[in-house]
Amino acid sequence: MCFTTSGLFPLGRMINLRRSAEIIGNVIPKDNHRDVCVSCWRVLLLVLVVGVLFMSSTEMEDVAMTSQQLFTEIWCIFNMVMYAIYLLSVIFFSVLIEGCECDAKPEFRFGTDFVYYFIVASVQCAIPSMCQIFCYDMFGAHGFASSASVICRVFVLVVLVDFFLSIVQCNYILGIVYVIAYNGIYAIVFDAAIKLDDDDTAVDYASWITLCVLWSIAITHCKNWVNYKWWTSEKISFNVDTLQLLDVDGVDESVADESENLLAASSSGDDDDGDAKDDEPSGSGGGGGGKRFISIAMGSCTDQKKRTIGTYQALHREKPDMVLLLGDNAYTDLAPPTITKLQTRLCKTERVFSEEYQVLLNHKDFRPEKYDFSNQVWLALWDDHDYGENDAAMDYAEKLPSKQAFIEFLQTIQETHRVQQIDDQIAVMQNEENRGVYYYYDHEQKLDDAVVKLRVFMMDTRFDRAEDE
DSSP states (O other): OGGGGOSSTHHHHHHSGGGOTTTGGGOOOOOHHHHHHHHHHHHHHHHHHHHHHHHHHHHHTTSOOOHHHHHHHHHHHHHHHHHHHHHHHHHHHHHHHHHSOGGGOGGGHHHHHHHHHHHHHHHHHHHHHHHHHHHHHHHOSSOOSSHHHHHHHHHHHHHHHHHHTSOOOOOHHHHHHHHHHHHHHHHHHIIIIISOTTOOOOOOHHHHHHHHHHHHHHHHHHHHHHHHHHHTOGGGOOOHHHHTTTOGGGSOHHHHHHHHHHHHHHHTTOOTTOOOOTTOOOTTTOTTSSOOSOOEEEEOOOOTTSSOOHHHHHHHHHOOSEEEEESOSSOTTSOOSSHHHHHHHHHTOOOOHHHHHHHHHTOTTTSOTTSOOTTOEEEEEOOHHHHTSTTOOTTOTTHHHHHHHHHHHHHHHHTTSOOHHHHHHHHHHHHOTTOOSOEEEEEEEEOSSOEEEEEEEEOOSSTTOOTTO
16 A cells, blocks of 8 residues: 555655656566665654653653643644554554465455554544644744653654655545544543643634644645646656566566466467558557557546546556556446535436546546547446446346447447457447447557467446346
């Protein structure tokens, strides 16, 4: 997961993206040196957090404070504890992932999911509160309670820098809920059990929680905007040939042997005249122009009503030979996991399948006007949300109009590069009412050393699916 990269070290990636070990060529190679550095940074930060917490807690006992000062001091210490728990959880999560094949061991799924959500909740609770504490100390009139509190605030700044240089993915709605509950519980406990009885200074809990919520929204927007710009940036466009990511010298021997076998198998399937089919897309270097691999881009789960769709911006950046749209390509059920779901519910928008696909087809990011699609093959399958309803199956009442709209969408994305094999199967879909929208495509492309043949199956997991499957 992206959050396990910690802070500080993503600074190097964001400044020099072309050298990023995580992103180069859309490949995540094993980098023991990077892993050791990140782990050392986490441990160092954790030790410093514990040290500052100990110093702050011991010095607080000898300092006279107002209720407001006590409120911020205790809250600052508690948020540092939360960040320490966040660091411990990340270290534990990284060790757990590294030490076992979690996908192969279902018994680890619950534990890893719990740790993940706990990490997200802890950091989304602590960081907005830390921002509010830091700004309150800097611009408030009450000042610092002790020298230890000054050191603590300086370290709060270090923690904030660490967080903002990380690539943690934040959530708007959950973040607001976390912050309100987190600060609200503390305010109730403080007012009932900790507040000084002989101090008339009032603590404005409502304003405090409101400002923390505003910090949460601002932080989430900033983090997600930076992450979005990062992943869709031209600066991280892969260059597999230049970086020699597929060279045999740089990979494990078993992987190299498997690659050689696949290449030999593809070579044995050449046509007698050695030429590729007429349907062969030359793509970004296809047709033998120094190309050693087939580039396939995949995308799914895109809200067609969003102003920008990062999936397609990143996809077009890669200039692939083949594009596979793998379901939920348009949320024809009007229920995407984004803010547009609320908008459509409030506006009581009436669903028309073809119109929702048309919104996607007309979107500026889906098919940019200046982009050349003539050498790309586009294939699509559907899932439940473009089928028409969450987890819908064979008994879905509107499956036939949904099927017709999907077929029209599939025909439209074929217009820039027609493949007779796909057209023939689309015709069968239209003529057979009770047939799903499954089909296959035989791709043949001439590379430097061979003619590679692929058969791509586009499955239909909805039309004939039983409800309990």
